[in-house]
Amino acid sequence: ETGVTQSPTHLIKTRGQQVTLRCSSQSGHNTVSWYQQALGQGPQFIFQYYREEENGRGNFPPRFSGLQFPNYSSELNVNALELDDSALYLCASSPGGTGNTEAFFGQGTRLTVV
Amino acid sequence: AQSVSQHNHHVILSEAASLELGCNYSYGGTVNLFWYVQYPGQHLQLLLKYFSGDPLVKGIKGFEAEFIKSKFSFNLRKPSVQWSDTAEYFCALRGYSSASKIIFGSGTRLSIRP
Numbered sequence: 001e002t003g004v005t006q007s008p009t010h011l012i013k014t015r016g017q018q019v020t021l022r023c024s025s026q027s028g029h030n031t032v033s034w035y036q037q038a039l040g041q042g043p044q045f046i047f048q049y050y051r052e053e054e055n056g057r058g059n060f061p062p063r064f065s066g067l068q069f070p071n072y073s074s075e076l077n078v079n080a081l082e083l084d085d086s087a088l089y090l091c092a093s094s095p096g097g098t099g100n101t102e103a104f105f106g107q108g109t110r111l112t113v114v
Numbered sequence: 115a116q117s118v119s120q121h122n123h124h125v126i127l128s129e130a131a132s133l134e135l136g137c138n139y140s141y142g143g144t145v146n147l148f149w150y151v152q153y154p155g156q157h158l159q160l161l162l163k164y165f166s167g168d169p170l171v172k173g174i175k176g177f178e179a180e181f182i183k184s185k186f187s188f189n190l191r192k193p194s195v196q197w198s199d200t201a202e203y204f205c206a207l208r209g210y211s212s213a214s215k216i217i218f219g220s221g222t223r224l225s226i227r228p
Binding site: 045048058104106107 | 148150156157158159160163204206208214215216217219220221
């Protein structure tokens, strides 16, 4: 176990709907990042939060948004869901400060858009 | 461009065979390198990491990797695989800045015949 927990584990949504995924970071970690892993591919970086501020974003449209709370837990919100949004969404936490740290991943949320 | 390439998409070996999975990267600066493993139905786990120092890195479960800077490579090796090594393996890099994302390769699926 990594100490990073995500909820829910599985989710089915209809195209056009909105979804919120949650992540509790490992104790003492102030950096949370989100990744999308499509079937048969490696995880793709969505964005990262450091001390409640977004400090990095990948090549994802604005309908992917997030929040980080004072306790460093985080949410990923996706609006206007599309079929291609079906994927495993991974949350990772790390101590932050520099990139010279290891990231610890949660078990992921499997999102299916129908 | 920042990228990680894994040349073997699917590797099939018999138990006790030796393993080498290739990984090459492209990054304009100093990097940290990782190998992650994803067992069926489980979260991403760190096998080993390279930050600096000895380019031969030993990880968990008998895995090791060698960082060859001149070849931009970080190949994963294990002298004798077991059936329980069946999993998806991801090579990844992270730059040194605090906003650095993790860039993953597309993964190599390893199947071990008992």
